[in-house]
Amino acid sequence: MNDFIVDDIGALLGDTVSISEDDIRKNLELPKVREHGDFAFPTFFLARIMRMAPPKIAQEIYSRIADKLPFGCIESAEAAGGYINFKVSPQILSQKLLAEIYSEGEGYGFTNEGDGRNLTIDLSSPNIAKPFHVGHLRSTVVGSCLYRLFEKLGYNCIGINHLGDWGTQFGKLIVAYKKFGTEKLFEKEPIYALLDLYIRFHKEAAADPSLEDQAREEFKKLEQGDPEATEIWKRFYEYSLEEYKRIYSILNATIDEYTGESFYNDKMDDALELLERKGLTEISRDALIVNLEEYGLGAALLKKSDEATLYLTRDLAAILYRKNTYDFAKMLYVVGSAQALHFKQLFKIIELLGYEWHTDCHHIEFGWIKFGKEMMSTREGNIVFLNDVINRARELAKEIILEKNPDIEDAERAALHIGVGAVIYADLAVRRNHDINFSWEDALNFDGNTGPYLQYTHARLASLERKFEKEVTADIDFALLKEPEEKQLMLTLYRFPQKLKQAAEDYEPAVICGYLYELSQNLNSFYQKHRVITEDTALTNARMLLMRCVRTVMKEGLKILGLEPMERM
RNA sequence: GCCCCCGUAGCUCAUCCGGACAGAGCAUCUGCCUUCUAAGCAGAGGGUAGCAGGUUCGAGUCCUGCCGGGGGUACCA
Numbered sequence: 001m002n003d004f005i006v007d008d009i010g011a012l013l014g015d016t017v018s019i020s021e022d023d024i025r026k027n028l029e030l031p032k033v034r035e036h037g038d039f040a041f042p043t044f045f046l047a048r049i050m051r052m053a054p055p056k057i058a059q060e061i062y063s064r065i066a067d068k069l070p071f072g073c074i075e076s077a078e079a080a081g082g083y084i085n086f087k088v089s090p091q092i093l094s095q096k097l098l099a100e101i102y103s104e105g106e107g108y109g110f111t112n113e114g115d116g117r118n119l120t121i122d123l124s125s126p127n128i129a130k131p132f133h134v135g136h137l138r139s140t141v142v143g144s145c146l147y148r149l150f151e152k153l154g155y156n157c158i159g160i161n162h163l164g165d166w167g168t169q170f171g172k173l174i175v176a177y178k179k180f181g182t183e184k185l186f187e188k189e190p191i192y193a194l195l196d197l198y199i200r201f202h203k204e205a206a207a208d209p210s211l212e213d214q215a216r217e218e219f220k221k222l223e224q225g226d227p228e229a230t231e232i233w234k235r236f237y238e239y240s241l242e243e244y245k246r247i248y249s250i251l252n253a254t255i256d257e258y259t260g261e262s263f264y265n266d267k268m269d270d271a272l273e274l275l276e277r278k279g280l281t282e283i284s285r286d287a288l289i290v291n292l293e294e295y296g297l298g299a300a301l302l303k304k305s306d307e308a309t310l311y312l313t314r315d316l317a318a319i320l321y322r323k324n325t326y327d328f329a330k331m332l333y334v335v336g337s338a339q340a341l342h343f344k345q346l347f348k349i350i351e352l353l354g355y356e357w358h359t360d361c362h363h364i365e366f367g368w369i370k371f372g373k374e375m376m377s378t379r380e381g382n383i384v385f386l387n388d389v390i391n392r393a394r395e396l397a398k399e400i401i402l403e404k405n406p407d408i409e410d411a412e413r414a415a416l417h418i419g420v421g422a423v424i425y426a427d428l429a430v431r432r433n434h435d436i437n438f439s440w441e442d443a444l445n446f447d448g449n450t451g452p453y454l455q456y457t458h459a460r461l462a463s464l465e466r467k468f469e470k471e472v473t474a475d476i477d478f479a480l481l482k483e484p485e486e487k488q489l490m491l492t493l494y495r496f497p498q499k500l501k502q503a504a505e506d507y508e509p510a511v512i513c514g515y516l517y518e519l520s521q522n523l524n525s526f527y528q529k530h531r532v533i534t535e536d537t538a539l540t541n542a543r544m545l546l547m548r549c550v551r552t553v554m555k556e557g558l559k560i561l562g563l564e565p566m567e568r569m
Numbered sequence: 570g571c572c573c574c575c576g577u578a579g580c581u582c583a584u585c586c587g588g589a590c591a592g593a594g595c596a597u598c599u600g601c602c603u604u605c606u607a608a609g610c611a612g613a614g615g616g617u618a619g620c621a622g623g624u625u626c627g628a629g630u631c632c633u634g635c636c637g638g639g640g641g642u643a644c645c646a
Binding site for chain 1: 571572573574575580581582583584585588589590591592593594595601604605606607608609610611626627638639640641642643644645646
């Protein structure tokens with residue numbers, strides 16, 4: 001990665017300040033106001049060491065570097081209040097930066113920190129037999145985004161869908177199916193038939209509590225391998241998976257493995273045995289637990305008093321299986337923050353087992369998606385299906401396309417990409433720890449800070465290259481890129497590697513969203529004010545190189561988010 | 570009760586691990602399409618950053634308390 005601007009400032013100040021170049025770099029910041037320059041170095045923290053007022057220090061330092069300027073890519077500097085502000089030379093900036101982006105292409109900004117090691121991501125994980133709703137969206141799109149990001153950082157990612165495909169809810173469904181189900185129900189959209197059965201069950205069970213017992217009984221039969229129950233379960237499983245796979249393909253979800261809870265049924269005994277051998281378990285109130293009181297994590301339940309296992313037991317079996325199978329360098333669980341304690345317990349147990357790799361496991365938590373003031377609940381039927389959201393977004397996008405660009409060749413396809421782009425972006429752009437209020441207005445908005453705006457920006461750039469017709473080359477006169485809008489674009493491009501790094505460190509897709517939005521704003525401001533393709537071939541060539549570099553970054557960024565970089569729209 | 574998260578413009582969100590007058594979008598209002606895509610651009614209005622203290626040269630950002638919302642807290646996931 002290239003940090004040449006920051007390096008130059010470090011070298012420039014190195015002799016004049018009694019702190020290390022590393023500390024200089026760490027303190028550099030971006031001024032909020034453009035007039036203050038491109039980079040700023042605050043001197044306040046030196047006041048105590050140098051026993052001087054910050055403005056004096058700034059003056060003092062400035063006077064010592066003044067005759068060295070210009071220095072590297074630093075064109076000028078000035079002391080302003082307690083700051084020293086630096087301006088970067090657009091010519092040197094373009095020369096170094098654009099050449100680098102041009103030659104590195106889609107690799108620009110990425111390091112190879114993963115070095116081919118495995119990284120497993122637990123994502124999506126819906127409960128089988130329930131239609132995919134917007135509440136499932138975040139885990140799916142955040143997980144997929146991190147998957148692509150870490151792939152580009154050299155990891156070999158494995159996306160694991162830990163399906164909720166086991167448990168008493170299947171007993172309920174089987175009871176409901178036997179009592180109220182007909183084959184006709186399943187002829188089309190079987191997943192909604194399953195939902196109806198589920199809702200019906202809860203309605204009937206309110207009047208007749210004995211249904212709950214029947215459900216437990218049916219689930220018990222399923223666990224014991226009863227052929228009829230197994231047959232029904234399998235059908236439901238297939239129906240659900242078919243629907244999920246359809247949705248995953250639309251969302252660009254990255255799933256390699258469908259190993260749900262049922263997959264770990266026969267692997268829990270080994271895990272439990274391991275814990276018992278290490279003396280971690282105890283019996284408390286007739287249940288099998290790991291006592292984590294001394295770590296402030298309460299009691300972790302592994303077996304209920306009736307011997308039944310719990311999801312912690314399955315997750316424990318799963319994490320051991322995954323470590324054993326993949327020997328992962330990192331394991332990410334993209335799961336809502338409601339399960340924070342659960343994962344703290346899980347990771348603590350791994351630590352108590354003596355495994356160092358407990359530090360490689362991370363719970364990537366995120367807030368709820370709410371609808372109106374209510375939590376979404378399948379039972380209550382207070383729910384927005386992802387299918388409906390995607391369909392409405394797609395229809396709206398199609399209307400707009402036909403109005404704005406009626407000649408486009410495949411309007412259906414473009415509409416889907418734009419509609420889905422809006423939906424995905426709306427979810428990724430909010431930092432993970434916030435709850436999201438689902439609103440149709442926001443999900444279907446294509447203006448301003450939205451997915452389609454970014455896609456539109458890319459389409460403009462693609463259009464320029466089509467119009468240009470010639471090969472974009474890096475053999476240009478860099479001195480021609482001297483407009484403030486051009487410099488701003490380059491300064492933003494320069495920061496792409498840092499943003500990727502931050503996004504990866506924080507496991508935070510919103511960092512990339514915010515960055516691409518800013519880059520798009522820069523591009524559109526430039527585009528409005530200046531023409532790219534003109535009679536002036538030298539200037540045209542220079543600007544086309546800049547456009548290519550912006551497009552390279554936009555394209556890679558969009559792909560990481562899971563949005564289609566549109567060629568036309 | 571205890572633990573965790575959130576509280577910034579009418580609404581939805583940023584604020585670069587403490588820095589210069591807190592920035593965008595949506596909505597409202599005003600301009601800009603015979604020239605590379607107007608899903609765009611330029612501009613206007615709109616703020617006591619929940620409240621009160623504290624640390625600091627400096628706090629939306631860190632600490633304490635309170636208020637409001639959400640989640641978790643042993644046999645759901």
